[in-house]
Amino acid sequence: MAEALLEVCDLKKYFPVKGKLFKPKSYVKAVDGVSFAIRKGETVGLVGESGCGKSTTGRTLLHLIPPTGGKVLYKGRNLTSLSPKQLRPLRRELQIVFQDPYASLDPRMKIRDILLEPLEIHKIGSKQERLKMVEEILDIVGLGSHYANRYPHEFSGGQRQRIGIARSLILRPAVIVADEPVSALDVSIQSQILNLLQDLQEQFDLTYLFISHDLSVVKHISDRVGVMYLGRLVEFAPKEKLYAAPAHPYTKALLSAAPVPNPDARPQRIILSGDVPNPANPPSGCAFHTRCPFAMEKCKTDRPELAPYDTAEHLVACHLHT
Amino acid sequence: MEPILQVRDLHVTFKGEDGEIHPVSGIDFHVRPGETLGIVGESGCGKSVTSMSIMGLLPKGMGRVSKGQILFQNRNIVEMTPLQLQKIRGKEIAMIFQEPMTSLNPVYTIGEQLGEQIRLHLGLGKREAREKAIEMLKTVGIPRAEEVVREYPHQLSGGMRQRVMIAMAMSCDPKLLIADEPTTALDVTIQAQILDLMRNLKEKKGTSIIFITHDLGVVAEMCDRVIVMYAGQIIEEAPVRELFRNPQHPYTRGLMASIPSMDHEQRRLYSIRGTVPHPSAMPPGCRFAPRCDFAREACRESPPLRAVGEGHQVRCWLAEKGGADHGGSVA
Numbered sequence: 001m002a003e004a005l006l007e008v009c010d011l012k013k014y015f016p017v018k019g020k021l022f023k024p025k026s027y028v029k030a031v032d033g034v035s036f037a038i039r040k041g042e043t044v045g046l047v048g049e050s051g052c053g054k055s056t057t058g059r060t061l062l063h064l065i066p067p068t069g070g071k072v073l074y075k076g077r078n079l080t081s082l083s084p085k086q087l088r089p090l091r092r093e094l095q096i097v098f099q100d101p102y103a104s105l106d107p108r109m110k111i112r113d114i115l116l117e118p119l120e121i122h123k124i125g126s127k128q129e130r131l132k133m134v135e136e137i138l139d140i141v142g143l144g145s146h147y148a149n150r151y152p153h154e155f156s157g158g159q160r161q162r163i164g165i166a167r168s169l170i171l172r173p174a175v176i177v178a179d180e181p182v183s184a185l186d187v188s189i190q191s192q193i194l195n196l197l198q199d200l201q202e203q204f205d206l207t208y209l210f211i212s213h214d215l216s217v218v219k220h221i222s223d224r225v226g227v228m229y230l231g232r233l234v235e236f237a238p239k240e241k242l243y244a245a246p247a248h249p250y251t252k253a254l255l256s257a258a259p260v261p262n263p264d265a266r267p268q269r270i271i272l273s274g275d276v277p278n279p280a281n282p283p284s285g286c287a288f289h290t291r292c293p294f295a296m297e298k299c300k301t302d303r304p305e306l307a308p309y310d311t312a313e314h315l316v317a318c319h320l321h322t
Numbered sequence: 323m324e325p326i327l328q329v330r331d332l333h334v335t336f337k338g339e340d341g342e343i344h345p346v347s348g349i350d351f352h353v354r355p356g357e358t359l360g361i362v363g364e365s366g367c368g369k370s371v372t373s374m375s376i377m378g379l380l381p382k383g384m385g386r387v388s389k390g391q392i393l394f395q396n397r398n399i400v401e402m403t404p405l406q407l408q409k410i411r412g413k414e415i416a417m418i419f420q421e422p423m424t425s426l427n428p429v430y431t432i433g434e435q436l437g438e439q440i441r442l443h444l445g446l447g448k449r450e451a452r453e454k455a456i457e458m459l460k461t462v463g464i465p466r467a468e469e470v471v472r473e474y475p476h477q478l479s480g481g482m483r484q485r486v487m488i489a490m491a492m493s494c495d496p497k498l499l500i501a502d503e504p505t506t507a508l509d510v511t512i513q514a515q516i517l518d519l520m521r522n523l524k525e526k527k528g529t530s531i532i533f534i535t536h537d538l539g540v541v542a543e544m545c546d547r548v549i550v551m552y553a554g555q556i557i558e559e560a561p562v563r564e565l566f567r568n569p570q571h572p573y574t575r576g577l578m579a580s581i582p583s584m585d586h587e588q589r590r591l592y593s594i595r596g597t598v599p600h601p602s603a604m605p606p607g608c609r610f611a612p613r614c615d616f617a618r619e620a621c622r623e624s625p626p627l628r629a630v631g632e633g634h635q636v637r638c639w640l641a642e643k644g645g646a647d648h649g650g651s652v653a
Contacts, residue, residue: 188577259537
């Protein structure tokens with residue numbers, strides 16, 4: 001088994017909710033004690049519905065926003081204990097691709113300048129070398145260097161996402177957090193970008209954390225998958241396991257809810273009642289117990305911990321399996 | 323059975339920065355009573371513009387129906403006066419939009435918004451309208467409906483707002499419901515709830531539905547018949563099983579092959595190269611030819627929509643031979 005390149009231990013991110021007068025200050029526990037490890041060269045997928053904390057996990061792990069608690073170990077160094085100055089050289093190795101290719105590129109900058117910026121910040125190469133690197137990276141992501149003189153608005157959504165990928169790839173990172181990178185794209189473009197991400201992974205030996213709400217996309221691209229619900233991991237397993245034999249009732253419901261492009265397949269659907277509870281005021285015990293068809297008395301009071309299920313690789317946080 | 327809606331050779335023209343564009347250029351289709359017709363396609367294919375023209379909601383001064391007819395129960399919507407349209411819209415043809423937050427008015431309570439149209443179309447008094455509103459909210463599965471009528475849209479979750487939109491659309495028992503990406507903004511577990519609700523309502527009331535979506539999974543689950551649109555044209559039309567079993571147009575096949583499968587492992591996904599053409603620069607001949615793996619000499623000329631099987635039509639020169647496989651296996 002390959003060693004972990006990145007290890008997340010009990011990561012927490014609490015956002016304060018603006019306190020009302022005479023009311024105690026409260027917190028939204030966006031990420032509440034998440035632990036997992038990513039091995040070199042693999043893709044870990046993180047799925048869950050809106051507000052489950054998957055994006056916050058990605059951003060906190062990169063220290064784009066400081067964590068409230070927990071540790072992030074990269075190559076054995078604890079990022080949380082480093083000063084911003086010590087962190088900076090490591091940022092080069094840990095990059096992110098954002099969801100919205102329209103909002104994440106500065107509309108007043110030419111593609112060349114967008115791609116030069118990270119190189120200048122990290123003081124890589126001479127001016128000549130930098131320009132050469134920009135041309136190279138545009139070819140690598142399948143755009144062609146002749147596009148360097150254009151502005152973001154001249155590109156389609158798929159092309160913009162290629163620019164976003166080029167921007168994070170130009171620093172030759174080891175880890176890329178891809179936060180819903182294909183969610184804003186049409187299906188025919190989505191597959192182009194997914195293929196590109198896979199090609200780049202092989203070519204540059206990249207390690208991915210792939211965050212998405214789309215179960216089929218995560219299954220396609222990941223080696224191991226974590227399922228989040230209200231700031232916690234409820235299940236974490238190799239994808240074959242997770243999709244073929246999910247153990248957590250939430251994972252089961254989530255998988256059964258996804259529509260399948262086959263009119264003859266009428267899946268046995270588990271329809272969850274109600275909405276996801278407010279993360280500012282999550283239920284006690286197991287956060288899922290309010291919607292869980294199998295909830296027991298114990299689930300209302302005791303919070304289940306992530307523990308091995310049938311194999312050491314398959315982890316689940318549910319009282320049904322303890 | 324006589325179709326409830328017939329769209330004949332519909333052309334829609336928009337004023338663009340550099341002259342006119344035609345986001346919908348010559349589409350024909352019909353909807354039968356009680357049927358769910360799916361319209362699938364990617365951004366810019368003209369599916370939403372089509373639904374806007376049926377509702378008479380094209381932005382004034384910008385877009386207009388430049389040719390063709392939209393016959394709703396044999397009356398042409400295109401030629402109706404605004405007053406005539408008002409009587410049909412909301413009462414006989416209702417619509418659900420993608421984003422329930424932007425389609426509800428934030429400064430009125432749910433009860434006021436639901437009640438307004440009930441009073442307008444059904445001629446009920448204030449108290450009766452309120453009772454009807456509460457009844458509708460219960461039908462769409464909203465808990466504590468008596469309180470919700472007094473609440474504002476921001477107090478409800480996305481799924482609940484979409485239920486309110488459905489309650490509003492169904493309150494006058496419309497004959498035709500146009501659902502434009504009704505679950506796209508929702509999470510999968512909530513989407514499953516809403517689709518379930520729409521199926522039940524349809525079975526109970528016998529409403530015809532036009533279901534517009536980009537999600538082939540949702541189409542497979544909800545629709546009886548499907549139209550695939552590309553660049554302002556219908557490129558394939560078939561009953562839902564036939565479409566998924568025997569897709570004929572290279573674009574339809576490409577779309578299906580682009581989706582990662584939940585059942586089996588694929589190392590690489592099929593991808594359609596290039597991007598959708600801009601409406602101001604439509605390629606001559608077949609509009610899909612520049613992205614098509616099977617394009618040939620004949621494709622320089624625009625192919626007509628031709629029947630290849632029972633209720634199955636395709637706009638492709640290659641699909642000529644009675645719907646046989648043309649060796650164009652993708653993926």
